[in-house]
Amino acid sequence: xxxxxxxxxxxxxxxxxxxxxxxxxxxxxxxxxxxxxxxxxxxxxxxxxxxxxxxxxxxxxxxxxxxxxxxxxxxxxxxxxxxxxxxxxxxxxxxxxxxxxxxxxxxxxxxxxxxxxxxxxxxxxxxxxxxxxxxxxxxxxxxxxxxxxxxxxxxxxxxxxxxxxxxxxxxxxxxxxxxxxxxxxxx
Numbered sequence: 001x002x003x004x005x006x007x008x009x010x011x012x013x014x015x016x017x018x019x020x021x022x023x024x025x026x027x028x029x030x031x032x033x034x035x036x037x038x039x040x041x042x043x044x045x046x047x048x049x050x051x052x053x054x055x056x057x058x059x060x061x062x063x064x065x066x067x068x069x070x071x072x073x074x075x076x077x078x079x080x081x082x083x084x085x086x087x088x089x090x091x092x093x094x095x096x097x098x099x100x101x102x103x104x105x106x107x108x109x110x111x112x113x114x115x116x117x118x119x120x121x122x123x124x125x126x127x128x129x130x131x132x133x134x135x136x137x138x139x140x141x142x143x144x145x146x147x148x149x150x151x152x153x154x155x156x157x158x159x160x161x162x163x164x165x166x167x168x169x170x171x172x173x174x175x176x177x178x179x180x181x182x183x184x185x186x187x
Contacts, residue, residue, distance in 0.1 A: 008048040011041050019161030022081050023153065031081050035072035038084070042066065057095055064091045082148035085160040089141030096134045105130040125183055129175055136171055140164055 014021065018038065025034050042065040049058065068087045072080040099106040108126035112118050118126070144164065147156040 004048055008045065011045045011048065015041055015045065016165065017161060018084060019157040022078075022084075023157040023161075026078055026081070030076060031078055032073045032076040034081055035069045038072075039066055039069035042069070061091055061095070078153075079148070082153075082156055083145075085144040085164065086141055086148060089137045089144055093134055093137035093141065096130055096137065100127065100130055100134070103127075107133070122183060125179070132171070132175070136168070140167065 015038075022034055025037075042062060046058065046062045064087065068084060072084075096106050099109070104112070104123070105127045107130040108118065108123055111122060111126050115122065144160055147159045151159070
């Protein structure tokens, strides 16, 4: 594994652990510093991914992340930092929804990487999976918002830094099991 790939993975892990970074970082740094560090990490991750290879959606997500960081720096409040998971869920929801109205769906695009000749039933299936992910982002984003607005700091950190990822894992695993049982072309 190259140094570039190792850095890309490490930055990804730190970004995923954002709620815990905020939880511990706020003891030592002002909120604006954490927001600037997040912006730097997002920028580095984008550059390490190759910028143009991430496609227009990657650039769009970076722009959303940078806008959020500017807002959090400007506000310089802990509450602004707690909204990041809401922003991420909203951005992912918009991305997945957009792909439903501007086919092929995002999941179909990913499926075609392994199965370029995706059969019609596979297209229907991937569209349905994209819809399920949209529902997930609505529910998860709503819970993230509730924990940010009304939850204590520990609840926010645990839900957004652990529980949300466990739920994503359950959804991934459940979808994989359903796909193996229903989609003949992937066996």
